[in-house]
Amino acid sequence: MDLTGQTLLGKYEVESLLGVGGMGAVWRARHALTGRKLAIKVLDEAYLKNDQVTRRFGREARVASSIQHPGIVEVLDLDQTAEGVPFLVMEFLEGETLASRIERRGRLQQEEIVRLGRMLLDALDAAHTHGVVHRDLKPENIYVVPAGRRGELVKILDFGI
Known part of the structure; x- marks a missing residue:
């Protein structure tokens, strides 16, 4: 699924693909109103019918967002695309x-x-x-x-x- 140029939830403007991992892809994005740089991790569509994987994906977002420590990546949002594909929004990391x-x-x-x-x-x-x-x-x-x-x-x- 190529998200380049798409706007998710009317506020996350997807700019480019950063990389692909075991569970999905990570995209560089920007918040439409604030301009803040973001990273959006999208679950691979191959896992959509696997309830265990989709639950784990959501649990990762909830757990990471609950810790709130400068040494843990900040998770800002968890939602899904119009097609029902789960994604999480994180701070964009330079470095x-x-x-x-x-x-x-x-x-x-x-x-x-x-x-x-x-x-x-x-x-x-x-x-x-x-x-x-x-x-x-x-x-x-x-x-x-x-x-x-x-x-x-x-x-x-x-x-x-």
């Missing part, structure tokens, strides 16, 4: 995955590993405090984003619930 950084640099310095590791553990602690276990934590699901004067921030996404 790179930890996997990309490791691939680009080859090896990280000890100081960077400790700094990123502390932020990652803080975010995981917040998730665990809410009774949530990630279940799919890997460098591809960890984003390193610019954070102004604070340098960088780690963001966990794709809870794999």
Whole structure:
């Protein structure tokens, strides 16, 4: 399903495809009124008849939005397209995955590993405090984003619930 150029719910203007994962595609979008950059994760249509997968997709959105921690990607909305395909709206992350950084640099310095590791553990602690276990934590699901004067921030996404 190509969503490029479409407007979802009259407010999410889809701009381009960011990537395709195991459960669906992630699209770059913009809020029509505020102009805020967003990422929209759309469940692959192949899973529409699989109640277990569609429930898991919704649960991922509800769980991530309940944590509200700077180290957890912010989930803003959960809905479905006019065709009944579920999607969730998240903050758009500038930066790179930890996997990309490791691939680009080859090896990280000890100081960077400790700094990123502390932020990652803080975010995981917040998730665990809410009774949530990630279940799919890997460098591809960890984003390193610019954070102004604070340098960088780690963001966990794709809870794999």
